[in-house]
Amino acid sequence: MPITFEPFETDWQQDPYPLFQQLRDEAPVHWAPQAKAFCITRYEHVASILNDPTLFKADSREYRLQRAQAKNSKRTQVALIIRMLRAVRVPPWRFASSRMLIQVDGESHRVMRNVVNRGFTSQRIAAWEPRIRALANGCVESFSKKERFDLVEELAVPLPVGVICAMLGIDAERRHDFKRWSDQIIQSVGGAFAIDQVDGKAVEAIGELRAYLAPIVRDRRRDPREDLISTLVDHRSAGGLSDLEILLFVMLLLVAGNETTTNLIGNAVDTLLDHPDQLARVASDPECIPGLVEESLRFESPIQYRLRIATERTEIAGTEIPQGALVVAMLGAANRDERRFPDAHRFDITRDTRGHLSFGFGPHFCLGAALARLEASVALETLLPLLSGLARVTPEPTWVASTMVRGHRRMDLMQTTRP
Numbered sequence: 001m002p003i004t005f006e007p008f009e010t011d012w013q014q015d016p017y018p019l020f021q022q023l024r025d026e027a028p029v030h031w032a033p034q035a036k037a038f039c040i041t042r043y044e045h046v047a048s049i050l051n052d053p054t055l056f057k058a059d060s061r062e063y064r065l066q067r068a069q070a071k072n073s074k075r076t077q078v079a080l081i082i083r084m085l086r087a088v089r090v091p092p093w094r095f096a097s098s099r100m101l102i103q104v105d106g107e108s109h110r111v112m113r114n115v116v117n118r119g120f121t122s123q124r125i126a127a128w129e130p131r132i133r134a135l136a137n138g139c140v141e142s143f144s145k146k147e148r149f150d151l152v153e154e155l156a157v158p159l160p161v162g163v164i165c166a167m168l169g170i171d172a173e174r175r176h177d178f179k180r181w182s183d184q185i186i187q188s189v190g191g192a193f194a195i196d197q198v199d200g201k202a203v204e205a206i207g208e209l210r211a212y213l214a215p216i217v218r219d220r221r222r223d224p225r226e227d228l229i230s231t232l233v234d235h236r237s238a239g240g241l242s243d244l245e246i247l248l249f250v251m252l253l254l255v256a257g258n259e260t261t262t263n264l265i266g267n268a269v270d271t272l273l274d275h276p277d278q279l280a281r282v283a284s285d286p287e288c289i290p291g292l293v294e295e296s297l298r299f300e301s302p303i304q305y306r307l308r309i310a311t312e313r314t315e316i317a318g319t320e321i322p323q324g325a326l327v328v329a330m331l332g333a334a335n336r337d338e339r340r341f342p343d344a345h346r347f348d349i350t351r352d353t354r355g356h357l358s359f360g361f362g363p364h365f366c367l368g369a370a371l372a373r374l375e376a377s378v379a380l381e382t383l384l385p386l387l388s389g390l391a392r393v394t395p396e397p398t399w400v401a402s403t404m405v406r407g408h409r410r411m412d413l414m415q416t417t418r419p
């Protein structure tokens with residue numbers, strides 16, 4: 001019987017893994033008629049697609065624009081584009097030629113990545129550890145006295161948002177606004193990193209974010225500090241970012257960096273609660289935390305897929321992929337491929353997880369991987385004294401309503417033993 005699987009429909013979200021296994025075994029290159037896309041589930045194929053930007057380009061704007069056009073009327077679409085251009089205050093030709101790191105390939109990507117990378121070197125990230133620890137301690141202290149709390153709201157969300165605010169040098173009194181802009185932008189693009197597909201509310205948020213950032217960018221150009229904006233501004237003359245590209249990059253950080261890390265922390269705790277043996281192990285030995293973070297990433301990938309477009313006619317596992325076809329590289333399925341990870345459905349914090357694809361692979365490999373790893377490790381370490389005494393209030397998970405993102409909207413926990 002042919003397998004029914006549509007990557008953009010949420011019906012598989014509850015328990016995708018048996019379906020992924022069937023796809024890997026019987027239809028590793030699966031045609032999804034509604035999405036009009038080829039879905040790729042084996043590790044070997046997903047890794048080679050992500051690693052070959054010449055054959056599979058990252059820029060899928062044209063495809064997404066077509067989908068947006070199919071969803072909105074032409075008038076709504078044009079009105080949104082005009083509002084967007086007003087919000088970012090640039091003429092259409094400048095907007096069209098502005099680069100967004102995650103959507104460019106080749107030399108253009110390399111140059112841009114070199115610039116932004118300076119804010120994310122391992123040294124720079126390690127220097128944030130005390131700040132991350134202080135933020136995590138503050139969160140855990142405030143809910144450790146409660147009998148019940150929502151882990152997502154009280155730790156997994158505020159920690160990455162607090163860190164990115166600190167990195168960008170956002171004033172403490174504007175953090176609530178920043179969180180609101182961030183939420184509105186993220187809700188609109190649905191975790192798709194599709195900045196060009198925003199709705200009206202997000203356009204307003206982008207306008208406010210631009211108005212907030214513009215004087216900071218001007219100021220940092222005159223008087224650089226130790227923050228990320230200064231790093232981006234500082235390299236403008238060396239083929240660096242325009243003001244609009246800085247805005248787009250900050251938006252990318254919000255979308256690519258916040259919810260993903262939130263979901264990593266939530267997924268790690270949720271999976272531990274289902275595996276008391278692994279929980280006992282980490283509770284007795286905090287040295288296991290880095291292994292726990294990597295295995296959680298592999299086991300429940302916070303980003304389930306990335307999109308690519310075939311630049312020429314090609315073939316995967318004997319199936320022809322026409323030029324211009326949309327390809328869905330299923331990270332979450334590849335991470336459970338038994339051909340790559342023996343006994344892949346077993347959650348084992350001591351296993352060799354090297355090569356998992358949760359941060360992508362190749363030239364677009366996650367810029368914030370070291371930061372995400374550090375934040376998740378610190379969050380779990382800070383939570384450690386409470387972990388063994390925690391239980392779910394309700395058994396059913398509430399998944400984020402996006403198939404690209406895998407994570408919990410909320411996670412109500414209770415303390416069965418007081419610390």
Ligand code: HEM
Nearest residue numbers: 101102256257260261264302306359360364366367368372
């Ligand atoms: C657990 C947390 C995270 C996960 C699972 C994750 C996942 C990913 C994935 C899969 C990609 C590759 C996209 C592609 O190939 O199309 C990516 C790229 C990216 N990520 Fe992350 N990410 C996380 C955290 C972060 C953080 C904390 C930041 C920054 C604050 C960040 C910034 C970026 C950026 C800027 C890119 C684009 C890189 C490029 O195109 O060269 N991410 N991320």
